[in-house]
Amino acid sequence: MEFNLQINFASMRVSALPGDSLLKILRGLGFYGVKHGCESGECGACTVLLDGRPVNACLILAAQAEGHSIQTIESIGKHPEQGWRVTEGLHAIQQAFVETGAIQCGYCTPAQVLAAKELLDRNLSPNEAEVRQVLSGILCRCTGYIKPVQAVLRAAAVMRGEQVDPVDGGESAIPVPPDWLPLGPTAGETGPFVGTRDVVTSRTQVMPQIQIAPETEGWQRVGKPERKVDAVKLVQGKPAFAADFDPRGMLIAKVLHSPIAHARIKRIDTRRARELAGVAAVLTWQDIPRVVYSTAGQSDPIPGPLDSFSLDNKVRFVGDRVAFVAAENEAIAEEALRRIDVEYEPLPTLFDPAASMGAGAPLLHDEPEFVNFADSDPSHNLAAQIRIDIGDVEQGFSEADTIFEGEYEVPKVQQAHIEPHVVITYWDEDDRLVIRSSTQVPFHTRRILAPVLGLPIKRIRVIKPRIGGGFGGKQEILIEDVAAHLTIATGRPVLYEYTREEEFIAARSRHPMHIRMKTGVKKDGTITANSMYALSDTGAYGCHALTVTGNTGHKGMALYVGDGQYRSKPNIRFYADIVYTNHPPAGAYRGYGVPQGYWAVERHMEKIVRELGLNPLEFRLKNAVRAGELHPFSTAWSEGREPRPETIETNGLVECVRQGKAAIGWDQKFENQEWHQVPGKPALRKGIGVALVMQGTAIPYLDMGAASIKMNDDGSFNLLVGATDLGTGSDTVLAQMAAEVLGVPVEDMITYSSDTDFTPFDVGAYASSTTYISGAAVARAAQIVSERIRTRAAHIFNERGDGLPVKPEEVRLADRMAALPDGRSVSLTEIAHHALHFTDQEQIMGTASYMSPVSPPPFAAQFAEVSVDVETGQVVVDKLVMAVDSGVIVNPITAAGQIEGGMTQALGYAVCEEMRYDESGNARERDLRSYHIFQAHEMPELETIFIETFEPSHPFGVKAVAEIPMDGVAPAVANAVLDACGAQIDDNPVLPEKVWRALRTIV
């Protein structure tokens, strides 16, 4: 059918099938600013304005939009500089999003801007609750909503004609003196609320508080709240993402997923599917080579078993792959799936991890191609096994006055990035296979897929465009092989994109674990020995099995070493069995095993504290590892490499506790009986809780990143990095580091990441490594370039002959100039021009790489304040505070965004997120309605405090920031619930029913 649509004030003739959604038609017309994350009305990414009102374009038939005015993000704002053409610049809302750092991955941003526009078009003076209400229909998994809310309020002020303070581009962050303490709560600020947040109590400040390291004094770019280098394109909804690309003749791929949890495929008949008009290929295990590999995107050799095939004659979970289809459109591909006839021979299933290891259990991996790694043992369904003893644990227990034992449970949860997994593959003009993928690991993708596809590495090019969130979920080679096999089969471009349901049934998740703790403690609170056993469910495949659970111990059990004699000789045990079951595979998820560990450790510590009548903060700090001490696990375990001793150089934990407890008002609230009561609400009890945590920064002797910097004619630079910015802001912070060395503004760095053909190698975005590892590579490359520039500057000065002879080391770079102490100077533009066009011509360029021998841990104190309804068990988290030592903060706005977003994800882990399965292994949660992630109007107050230390192993003193906010929120919330009402919740999340039941057991 054909009809007219009024899109962005222009009439367009469109042709559509009767069932085509407005979303499909708009994207088909090239309005790629309209995103999608569910296509069932839950995520809001597809928001457009219909007659000025926000609607979900996925829920409206294109034909229904006839006669209405449709407005997409493409109609709003322009880049302020477009050559000779004068533009109106960005819309005030877009400008505010850019200035406040409201954009992380940017996938939800166009929808948020349009929703905000509708609000401000009708109400130029909204309050915070109204802004949150409007944004509540658009899920954001990155930001924690603070900065988007602030952006809308700021835009409103600008549109009202008010003067607003600069929030970025200023000369400094918010410095605070070393003895600074935040004011803490004021009267009325902590007013409780139940359910959604209709009473606004949060302070949406853009800039975090920072206690600045003195070593950074005088820096021009590092440490400053620079605008994100990609913000302008993202706020305009430019086609930056993997699916915003439509090569001619592209086919749509679909996968037939197994409906049963464990079965042999006896027979598979694809004839009826192949006969369907519009079907280009149907592939089963009989059609493609049988190559065993691991889907985990990790360095070589993969630290885990090789146990996967693109397609196999056996299925091992509900959602496993059975067949691939490529067709002219989605409807045909789906019909083809329905026409594939499969006869399954059901096999016994395993859903209980403990039973999986038992004698006589059915085996999930009996294939002869299985390749062991370390202690994997498929004959006992063991994907990995860990046995670490540090010191003499039994001796330590014997020296304790009391032994505390406890058992803890953590659920399977998922990353829930709003952009689904998506890939487009095609043959280029040289018959090289191009894989355009939303991946965190482009170089690992190329290496791992080469043998699977039967291509040499040199015939594969992986392009990583903008990523719409990943959080570890895209550290998996999950869908690229599907599209690639189909491109090889058909010779045509192929798009494969997970539906939201596929994200839930077939993508990776956080490992669920059952954890046992045993801790020996002296009367004075000294820990004498600490032991953890983790039974981890990796699901059907062992991707990340060893390393995720290894980190549960490596980071989770490293913090509390004990005091006195135990500091130098701690007694720590970490054992783990990581077992196969018929659940969907777990994998990498932000925090990478560490949140599971800290749930058990910090719940357990709280019980010890309360049992012994100790102060929770003093007990923790008394036993926590300190600067100058050995990382206890550094001699015991590393991720697939030989462990080597590592001393912890910096640890700001004491200051984190001091500042964090002031911000949450600990001293006024803890053990204050009056505060626990809520006047006028007899069923409510308030509580306060804490967790201390540590993470790591990259994997020592393993993670490597590289960077190239090239000088252009005008003195600007191309910065090419293999690192992958998945919304974290890494492109920006890497540019800041290069700009600092080269003495230029960040806008002179043109950052590109990443493309295996053009950018140097990088392991990718994981293990909190990018700012540290790739940043050090950038600093080195910039140093090489700066030496070339200073040499040429000296040459120019000497050519001029207007002063004393000059040596390169006398030249300083700043403000786009090369300058001498005597006042002479030459601009970088002149230097570049001289190098490229005049004397001894050369391309000034530098490439460097970096691999770290250490993994300096960031530390944090995380606090939670809750209100518990003791009649219903409902828990409302009122406030979260995180005081964190992540070394030097390169960009306070992007780093604060990481903390806020991470705390919000962790909040879901604490109180509502959980993936459950029925007795046949069918997922109960299959959409974003049943799997609830926090919305803008449900958020508690969030507060971030950076306690800078200067990590000496890095040129800019940085440590990791991205993962640590995941670690302590859940136990801090559960400890606060305990404080509020006495309910001990040992299995995460803290659901009302569990609290209600626990309250009924308290006598």
Ligand code: FES
């Ligand atoms: S794609 Fe329309 S609401 Fe998610």
Ligand code: FES
């Ligand atoms: S910035 Fe909102 S989903 Fe990434």
